[in-house]
Amino acid sequence: MTVSVRDLIHRNRGLLLLVLLAVLLAGVGASVFSSAYVRVLHRGFEDRSLAYAQAFAASAIPWVDRGETELLRSAALLFLAGSARYVQVWDGSDLLIDERVNGYRDLTLEPLETPLASSAGQSADATNLLDVRVPIEIQGSAGYIRVGVGRTSVAAQARSAMAAAAGSALGFVALFAGGLVFARSRGARGHRDSEPMAADTILQAGGLAVDPVRKTVELDGRPVSVTPKQYKLLELLAGEPGRVFSEEDILAAAWPDSPYADAKDIKQYVYLVRRRLAEVDPEAKRLIETVPGFGYRMVAPAVDQDLTP
């Protein structure tokens, strides 16, 4: 009953190739999708961070104008409770406020040339930090607001997206492989079951009669006692007398759920079936013929031909 891995692979090589192809396709698909999604995610995060800093700037300008520095500082502290790591407000060369969260207090933020337009880019001084600069005008003098926005949240989202893509790819492969195995077993069963049922007739091969409805075997009208697996073997062979069934065909029909069944099992069951038939009629064991190198077949009944003109 033992079967080597090599035999298993050889027997299922078509299936394995398809599954391998599915793995490859799913892997490439998941990789392309997740990298594109992560790019979009980071781009969206940068756009929103820019708008976030601009919203702070829009609030800060009137506070600076009115000299409400404490209110500006309060707003900056509330702002820093989220993803923002530092907020600087520059009025020309005067640093009006410089609020930072712990861990960023020693970060060197050199004064900049007043930017002409808002911009967001990777901080040169700290990893995983977006440095956003927004130009402002306070009572006619040019200044700018500088906000550092941590990428922690978007990095977590990106990791989740990649994990979801990998999970979906695995799910796809599992479904695909499951579908293939199911289709294959259905195909084998269909080959075995559907034809006799559709014909709704008793299978005849010489004096042998196999009844797919009642699951009985008779030889010249006399019952032959067979086990379910022996019956399946007879049903398959009697279904198409004369056709040579390969070992793979027989295994798929009689042992659809057993990956460990092999040629030895077939040989043993053919022997047992021949013995059962021989118990009724010693000559009947010849009904199942071994075709060396190909498999087994049920001997086709002789056709009476009237050769007389």
Add this chain to the structure above:
Amino acid sequence: MNVRRAGVVLLSLMLACSFLSLAQEQRNAETGVEERLSGFAARLRLSISLASFAVYAPSLGDLHLHAQQIVNALEGSAGPHFVRAEANEEIRGLRPDVADLIDWFGDNVEEGETKLRIAAATRNIATYLELALESALQALRLRRLDEATAQMLKVYAFLAAAYERPSETPHVPGLWTILRQYSLAESEAGLNADQG
């Protein structure tokens, strides 16, 4: 006769003193309410800024943070949805403040057109703040950034309506109407010019 004249003078002086005292009390009370109104306006402006931060928040976490800051500002530390950032954080809420202002205006403003205008404005402010609170709480329940952003846009609109920025389009009375009544609108004008 002299005694009688002296009595009249004394009575006149007492009446004058009591009038002066009443006027001083009124002035003190008005000074108090002006401070409260200025503080109220500053906190409302800060809340509007927080709403604008939330609308552009780069992540759902940031949006929820600013939404909670607005809830805190609206309810104050006695509110049922207040979340303390620090152990002993105590702040006055805008909604309880409006309720106090409604009472104060009811007791201290003379009957007339001004009282009616102020009463309408304070009622509107209270309603807008309630709507802003509902929307902020709704935003806190949402788990999608786009949906929560839409809720925070509502919060921003309600708070801005409570502030009542004057514009060329017809507007419903809000805080600005009251500030103008107490000559506080001028100090807000610079801000308004910038925001407008």
